[in-house]
Amino acid sequence: MKELRIEKETKGKVHLLHLVGSLDMHYFPILERQIKNLFQQGAYRIVLDCREADYVSSAGLGALVGFAREAREHDGDVRLVNLSQNTCQIMELLGFTKVLQTYNNLNLAITSFTKLPGAP
Amino acid sequence: MTPSPTPSKPQAPHAVRLITPSHSGYLSSIRALVAVLASTVGFTSDETAQIEMAVDEACANVIKHAYAPHKHWLWQHREPEIRLAIFVERDRMIVEINDHGQRFDFAAYQPTDIGARLRELKTDGFGIAIMRQFMDEVTYHSDDETGNTLRLVKHLKK
Numbered sequence: 001m002k003e004l005r006i007e008k009e010t011k012g013k014v015h016l017l018h019l020v021g022s023l024d025m026h027y028f029p030i031l032e033r034q035i036k037n038l039f040q041q042g043a044y045r046i047v048l049d050c051r052e053a054d055y056v057s058s059a060g061l062g063a064l065v066g067f068a069r070e071a072r073e074h075d076g077d078v079r080l081v082n083l084s085q086n087t088c089q090i091m092e093l094l095g096f097t098k099v100l101q102t103y104n105n106l107n108l109a110i111t112s113f114t115k116l117p118g119a120p
Numbered sequence: 121m122t123p124s125p126t127p128s129k130p131q132a133p134h135a136v137r138l139i140t141p142s143h144s145g146y147l148s149s150i151r152a153l154v155a156v157l158a159s160t161v162g163f164t165s166d167e168t169a170q171i172e173m174a175v176d177e178a179c180a181n182v183i184k185h186a187y188a189p190h191k192h193w194l195w196q197h198r199e200p201e202i203r204l205a206i207f208v209e210r211d212r213m214i215v216e217i218n219d220h221g222q223r224f225d226f227a228a229y230q231p232t233d234i235g236a237r238l239r240e241l242k243t244d245g246f247g248i249a250i251m252r253q254f255m256d257e258v259t260y261h262s263d264d265e266t267g268n269t270l271r272l273v274k275h276l277k278k
Contacts, residue, residue, distance in 0.1 A: 026144035086169035
């Protein structure tokens with residue numbers, strides 16, 4: 001079984017979570033806890049680097065929609081970068097790319113937050 | 121020296137069977153097996169990812185709903201299991217997911233359109249709609265003798 005590993009990094013006010021493994025029913029709660037912890041600390045600008053994430057379940061995607069909605073209420077967002085081609089294709093087919101912002105480039109994902117109010 | 125035989129897909133339909141405890145920790149193993157067999161049939165990487173997701177959603181539903189502790193399982197005396205039979209055929213793949221948890225009224229269930237749920241920013245309830253979107257046939261059968269069986273079929277595009 002591939003465990004989910006999360007490496008954290010901060011770039012200014014943006015919190016980067018590098019994900020390694022699967023975001024399925026079993027492992028998604030690990031990410032859920034990390035995001036909730038960040039929200040509790042008042043950190044609402046989050047980028048999930050999915051370069052090494054090999055699977056995202058619909059429950060995971062649905063939960064990310066919920067987190068993005070909550071973050072947007074606090075001038076933040078939860079954005080995804082470096083998704084695999086398969087995950088991208090699935091998100092597009094299902095319509096998740098209309099409600100979650102995705103990027104191909106980590107720097108673009110980070111700097112995208114400068115357009116939000118109160119950005120440095 | 122005898123040349124080694126060229127690997128080819130099996131000519132006759134055959135079933136690969138896997139039984140796991142009803143536990144989310146086994147989902148990654150189930151997906152891995154499904155992916156390997158889907159590529160054997162000849163599905164593209166995109167199609168394989170869709171089959172993987174449909175099967176993952178089906179198994180997650182069994183774990184979360186059919187075997188929920190407060191539900192009335194068909195066979196109360198047996199430990200909760202997920203039993204998969206994957207039929208690899210020349211031009212299609214069939215995945216049967218069998219359990220003995222609570223019966224589900226599949227025919228009566230009308231999943232809301234995924235796009236509509238997302239527009240309303242709903243965060244769950246996508247599973248069956250995904251199976252129907254990604255697979256060509258989705259059928260469900262339940263009886264006291266054989267348990268509950270969800271059958272997912274995907275055909276190779278000509």
